[in-house]
Amino acid sequence: MHVTSEKHLDGGVLEREFTLGEVPGILWTSASEPPAAAPLILLGHPPLGLDRMYPRLAARARQAVADGFAAATIELPGSGVRPRVAATEEARADLRRAMAAGEPVADDVVDRLILPLVEQAVPEWRAALDALLALPGIGGPVGYSGGVISVGVRLAAVEPRVEAAVLFAGSFVPRAVFEEARRVTIPLHVLLQWDDEGNDRQASLDLFDAFGSEEKSLHANMGGHTGVPESAGEGAARFFARHLK
Amino acid sequence: MHVTSEKHLDGGVLEREFTLGEVPGILWTSASEPPAAAPLILLGHPPLGLDRMYPRLAARARQAVADGFAAATIELPGSGVRPRVAATEEARADLRRAMAAGEPVADDVVDRLILPLVEQAVPEWRAALDALLALPGIGGPVGYSGGVISVGVRLAAVEPRVEAAVLFAGSFVPRAVFEEARRVTIPLHVLLQWDDEGNDRQASLDLFDAFGSEEKSLHANMGGHTGVPESAGEGAARFFARHLK
Numbered sequence: 001m002h003v004t005s006e007k008h009l010d011g012g013v014l015e016r017e018f019t020l021g022e023v024p025g026i027l028w029t030s031a032s033e034p035p036a037a038a039p040l041i042l043l044g045h046p047p048l049g050l051d052r053m054y055p056r057l058a059a060r061a062r063q064a065v066a067d068g069f070a071a072a073t074i075e076l077p078g079s080g081v082r083p084r085v086a087a088t089e090e091a092r093a094d095l096r097r098a099m100a101a102g103e104p105v106a107d108d109v110v111d112r113l114i115l116p117l118v119e120q121a122v123p124e125w126r127a128a129l130d131a132l133l134a135l136p137g138i139g140g141p142v143g144y145s146g147g148v149i150s151v152g153v154r155l156a157a158v159e160p161r162v163e164a165a166v167l168f169a170g171s172f173v174p175r176a177v178f179e180e181a182r183r184v185t186i187p188l189h190v191l192l193q194w195d196d197e198g199n200d201r202q203a204s205l206d207l208f209d210a211f212g213s214e215e216k217s218l219h220a221n222m223g224g225h226t227g228v229p230e231s232a233g234e235g236a237a238r239f240f241a242r243h244l245k
Numbered sequence: 246m247h248v249t250s251e252k253h254l255d256g257g258v259l260e261r262e263f264t265l266g267e268v269p270g271i272l273w274t275s276a277s278e279p280p281a282a283a284p285l286i287l288l289g290h291p292p293l294g295l296d297r298m299y300p301r302l303a304a305r306a307r308q309a310v311a312d313g314f315a316a317a318t319i320e321l322p323g324s325g326v327r328p329r330v331a332a333t334e335e336a337r338a339d340l341r342r343a344m345a346a347g348e349p350v351a352d353d354v355v356d357r358l359i360l361p362l363v364e365q366a367v368p369e370w371r372a373a374l375d376a377l378l379a380l381p382g383i384g385g386p387v388g389y390s391g392g393v394i395s396v397g398v399r400l401a402a403v404e405p406r407v408e409a410a411v412l413f414a415g416s417f418v419p420r421a422v423f424e425e426a427r428r429v430t431i432p433l434h435v436l437l438q439w440d441d442e443g444n445d446r447q448a449s450l451d452l453f454d455a456f457g458s459e460e461k462s463l464h465a466n467m468g469g470h471t472g473v474p475e476s477a478g479e480g481a482a483r484f485f486a487r488h489l490k
Contacts, residue, residue: 194463205450208465213467215467215474216467217464217465217466217467217474217477218463218464218465219462219463219464219465220453220463220464220465221462222460222462229462231483231484231487234483235480238476238479239476242476
């Protein structure tokens with residue numbers, strides 16, 4: 001892990017950009033040395049590029065640091081500064097065509113768009129975890145928050161260091177992920193935007209139902225994909241405080 | 246309104262039992278004179294009798310008073326110390342028979358059980374509001390919380406002094422109430438127990454969808470009817486703090 005830049009944000013937050021192999025990422029910690037190792041929240045995001053997502057990620061990170069956590073994120077495969085993946089671009093074009101035509105999105109389009117992303121991204125997040133947890137001032141446990149829900153499901157299912165997750169039910173979900181959801185047993189806090197134009201509400205409810213976790217809660221709010229109200233963010237923050245501290 | 250007894254509970258809470266005509270009720274306020282009139286939360290409950298419900302009601306009331314509210318409840322028609330209503334008892338017996346036989350509960354059974362209760366209870370809650378808001382130290386705005394959801398829907402639809410409601414989607418809902426839900430426009434915080442054995446989950450989701458409120462949120466937690474987790478109570482308390490203060 002190479003730290004490529006370091007800057008201080010308002011509110012006593014230290015922001016470090018890093019690369020891990022060819023994967024860029026950002027780490028946010030308290031600028032004042034914390035008394036002990038802080039638990040870590042991995043900030044998931046849609047595959048739109050870290051640069052474009054930066055304002056929202058930084059806001060979530062500041063909140064996490066204010067709540068006593070470290071926070072980190074990495075660039076997803078095929079987006080931002082990373083090379084495009086031809087098959088993914090093709091699947092995305094097929095998805096847009098179907099949505100523009102008002103047609104249902106075929107299962108194979110969702111599979112081609114999401115499954116390779118999960119296959120490549122999850123090992124990268126796990127490698128980032130190895131590197132991040134080796135830094136002084138960052139300990140466990142680890143939470144995962146938001147982003148492409150299928151990535152969150154896989155991480156929650158396979159990565160034992162992730163002990164709690166806030167998932168955002170707002171993207172297409174391959175059928176295989178419903179099966180995988182049954183193997184998730186960590187506490188989950190699931191956010192759903194009730195009128196999310198690009199999301200299948202019933203599929204989100206079915207996915208919530210499928211999770212094997214004994215402790216899971218669903219929080220549905222009014223509004224579209226990007227309209228998550230402030231109170232929902234606070235509820236998610238309290239969920240992490242209950243489970244990671 | 247006649248205060249029939251008065252006692253001090255731990256935590257600086259004054260509990261007053263009262264009667265309003267033939268309807269008994271309980272009022273909880275801060276024992277120390279609050280600086281200004283406190284907003285009021287009406288505590289709804291299932292028609293099992295105030296005596297039986299007292300421990301849970303008192304716990305909710307203490308929390309409300311600790312949060313700066315006054316809290317009050319009244320006995321529902323046909324339950325507790327009030328005379329039984331023959332038609333309601335008959336409908337309840339029909340309901341139990343259907344459930345014991347594992348049969349679907351007919352719409353007319355739900356109508357006979359719930360609609361007369363709503364018709365009688367809602368004017369009583371409104372009369373209680375008149376009396377309670379005339380007391381020193383109790384002001385507005387007013388919130389309604391929990392209990393038979395059809396009573397909450399009607400109160401939210403017709404009583405302008407009720408400015409926010411926490412509704413518990415855990416009882417049978419007559420078809421007419423879905424129509425009434427469209428006329429509700431106040432902020433709503435709806436609780437749903439995902440595995441509530443006596444509740445129709447899909448009907449609860451449909452009812453949530455039907456509410457006309459611009460601000461409404463659904464919070465589903467694992468477990469049965471009485472298994473609402475502590476964190477859900479905290480979320481509801483923060484909802485009232487946001488809307489009634």
